[in-house]
Amino acid sequence: MPKLWTETIDAHRAAVRAAVLDATAALVADHGLASVTMSRIARDSGIGRATLYKYFPDVESILLAWHERQIGHHLEHLMRVRDQSADAGERLEAVLRAFALSTHYTSGHHESGLASFLHRDPQVARAQGQLHSMIEELLADGARDGSVRGDVAPGELASYCLHALTAAGGLPSRAAVLRLVTVTLAAIHSAAAAAAPAPGTDASAHPPHRSRHRSAPGSHRHD
Numbered sequence: 522m523p524k525l526w527t528e529t530i531d532a533h534r535a536a537v538r539a540a541v542l543d544a545t546a547a548l549v550a551d552h553g554l555a556s557v558t559m560s561r562i563a564r565d566s567g568i569g570r571a572t573l574y575k576y577f578p579d580v581e582s583i584l585l586a587w588h589e590r591q592i593g594h595h596l597e598h599l600m601r602v603r604d605q606s607a608d609a610g611e612r613l614e615a616v617l618r619a620f621a622l623s624t625h626y627t628s629g630h631h632e633s634g635l636a637s638f639l640h641r642d643p644q645v646a647r648a649q650g651q652l653h654s655m656i657e658e659l660l661a662d663g664a665r666d667g668s669v670r671g672d673v674a675p676g677e678l679a680s681y682c683l684h685a686l687t688a689a690g691g692l693p694s695r696a697a698v699l700r701l702v703t704v705t706l707a708a709i710h711s712a713a714a715a716a717a718p719a720p721g722t723d724a725s726a727h728p729p730h731r732s733r734h735r736s737a738p739g740s741h742r743h744d
Contacts, residue, residue: 628690
């Protein structure tokens with residue numbers, strides 16, 4: 522089969538698959554998991570039922586494929602955020618902020634039945650492992666340059682960060698999420714980094730305070 526034909530067929534299959542996943546996600550969001558059937562998915566995605574069954578055997582397999590796509594997009598986004606800076610501290614802060622905001626925005630977007638179903642997806646554990654490794658590497662880089670505390674192993678700090686920032690899902694606003702990120706970063710910074718002046722400030726512009734107290738005239742007498 523010519524390469525051009527192969528590429529065209531692959532593109533068509535990818536387009537059909539994407540249409541099915543998008544239609545399924547929309548149906549679940551609008552009508553709930555229990556109301557979604559293969560017939561409705563076929564109708565809303567614009568393909569025949571026979572064609573749909575060539576791609577997926579049931580609704581469950583479609584939901585798992587959709588979830589896999591979502592997880593992949595999430596990890597790709599965090600990697601892009603990580604790679605936007607060469608500074609270890611900036612990369613760590615950017616990734617933790619992006620993770621917390623994503624957790625906040627996606628929390629509550631799934632009805633309870635779907636959330637319970639997706640929580641059992643083995644892909645969740647694999648994705649969490651990848652995310653943990655990414656943050657652990659960033660923390661190790663920070664520990665080497667002195668911006669992250671070195672008295673706790675990077676793996677333990679990574680677990681702490683993920684558990685702490687998962688709470689962003691229950692916060693009421695973006696501002697609250699950013700405050701949570703600030704508190705989390707403060708807990709993992711080294712003592713030296715915490716004591717350093719804020720970027721853009723000049724420590725020399727604020728000399729140490731010197732006492733202006735002077736002895737009263739005649740207080741030092743020499744008989």
